[in-house]
Amino acid sequence: MPVAGELTHFNAQGQAHMVNVGDKAETKRIATAQGDIRMLPDTLRLIEEGSHKKGDVLGIARIAAIMAAKKTSDLIPLCHPLPLTAVNVEFTIDRVKSTVRCAVTCETFGRTGIEMEALTAVQVGLLTIYDMCKAVDKGMVMTDVRLIEKIGGKSGHWTTGAISTLPLV
Incomplete structure (x- = not known):
């Protein structure tokens, strides 16, 4: 087992390896991540009104986010493939800041965390x-x-304490 503060994706020789999670207990694991995209007010208006010529921007982005969660281990080299039990994607529009916030919560029952998927x-x-x-x-x-x-x-519950309280769209 690594000592606190050590990087777990390197072996004793300093070579990259996939962490062995075979001896870890299976537990319910949940992770929430979020991020923002800032844009011109006119662009935000197109998204909000659904009048963008390409269609439902947030609907397509929701499907893309779910697909990305499912494919994370194909994209991140040492990430374990996980059986997702739920992926929830929510968008929040902030007209004052001219942003869209994307918040994703992923769930699994497994032996390793689900942060990378979120x-x-x-x-x-x-x-x-x-x-x-x-x-x-x-x-x-x-x-x-x-x-x-x-x-x-094993590390239990962790939070930044900064979960958005903006109204959901």
Whole structure:
């Protein structure tokens, strides 16, 4: 077992390896991540009104985020494939800041954490918004992607205490 503060994806020789989780107990694991995309007010209005010529931007971004959570181990080299039991994607519009917040909660019952799935889903959800709106706003900025909370496993419950209280769209 690694000592506190050690990186677990390196062996004693300093070589990258996939962590052996075979002896860990299976527990319910939940992780929530979020991030924002800032855009021009006119771009936000197109998304909010559903009048973007490419269609339902947030609906497509929701599906993309779910797909990304399911494919995380294909994208992150040493990430274990996990059987997801739930993926919840929520978008919040902040007209004052001209942003869309993507919050993703992933759940599994397994031997390793699910943080990477939630973080990957947020990034892909935001990238999908960018992709669908880049024709009208190339200057969009994705910011503040971070883990908000994780529950389960040996390390227990962790939270930033910064879960958004913005109304959901």
